[in-house]
Amino acid sequence: MVSSLLALQSAKVTDPNVQEAIQASQNRVQSMGIIHQKLYQGKQLGAIEMRDYFNNLGENILNSFDAASRITIECPMPELVLDIDTAVSVGLITNELITNSLKYAFVGRDNGTIRISLTRMDDDSLLLMVADNGIGKQPVEAVNETGFGTQLVELLTRQLEGTLTYENQNGTLVKLRFKRPVIT
Template identity: 55%
Template sequence: MAAANANLGETNLLIGNFAEALPYQLATIKMQEEDGDISNLVENYNHTATIYGKLGNYELAWDYEKRARALHDSLLSEKSDVALSELRTRYETEKNEGIIESQMLQLNQRNKVQWLTAGVAFLLAGFLFFLYRLYRIRTKNNILLKVKNAENELLLKEIHHRVKNNLEVVSSLLELQSAQIDDKGIKDAMQEGQNRVQSIGIVHQKLYMGKNLGAIEMKDYFLNLSESILDSFGADDRVTVECVMEQLDVDIDTAVPLGLIVNELLTNTLKYGFPDGRKGHVRIHLEKDMEGSLYMEVADNGIGKSEITKGTGFGSQLISLLTRQLSGSMREEIVNGTKVFFQFNLKKQYGG
């Protein structure tokens, strides 16, 4: 509910409907404050300050601006303290290990110095000093590299977060536009477009919320995607979707086409596979073999292909295009429903 209010508020803000955007933003802030969801409060405080400013209420605009700045400074301070504490602990640990190692080496050298000349002892001490300096330089460089990697990771998360937010705005605009259209064919086409945008948005949401910025866990992604599509068709009480697969990570360039393919197949199934409100079941399976190829199956127990052919053909063309993009092949079986099988040769796709 908070996300829906936020999207509607931000959409009205973007198109200049400030009076209409205000109640959505205030409702969003209230829910996030009650739930303790401070991750997006700074952004919504800023939006509310902007709205009050546009409406001429500069006192409340300044009040929300101060809230945003205070919360932003608090979050930065917490992150900075944690990072500094971790770096200090790592530095002290490595420093102590270096001291212990140096002391052990010195103890061994004392026993050898008795049998070596003063010149050999001097050269050995110089060599040890060189090693110690090299170790210190390498340790310092490693710490700087870790800090830089952490900054890059935070930047990538922010980029994925902004992409997800922008896609949600596009989805909300499509929803608002669809509400003003009476033609069923156009409304269905816009709903399908909205689902495609949401399938990509979920990918970026998984990236900025997850620990691995380079890969998507597909089982959880398919479940979230299925819930979104079922909800858009109002079919979550009569159609179940099962992901029969182990946890599997794939890169974003593979996850987005796979998500769009599953989106098209589920959309076709819900539109044509279970007519007259009948109940049904959809099964999704994805696995990866030792050579790096992916195998995917999407099966339903609907009425079969005779109803699916009522589509406009764009979805079928999109599936075919995405399958070729992943260097894949596709075949279909009509037995107690519809089963679609895919094989994707990812090594061929990336020139392996």
């Protein structure tokens, strides 16, 4: 419902910057909406299977950017279940990272790929990786950004007590390592 209200508001706005801000807010709301949809459809109350969630999230964001015909989202990861609170934070972070890739990584390119994975590490920490094969981004640039999306990612990373790193590897690779229990 909130997403629909934002869409109605966006249709009345002519300023491209305001439209972009409304679209970003709409995608954030959709990110949380998908989690609640998966929660109601799932087998475990209070738990979300993340691979399926990432696939749905990616599809929704691609559609909102009208990029589904040129950008592919892959989720090469095993099934992994998270509690709802952790899933919301990870989902919002992933939403921001996919959005950044779509906005900046594929400028001047006809196609590209974004890969998302969340895996349990040997020390029981979790590693979220969002990578694109776009034009790349220097790690120094990530530190200097002050947009709302960047602030949101930093805030949620702190909330997860995680560590966020940016790398250039045939595009941009963002890693978030954090300790959270996985529901089995």
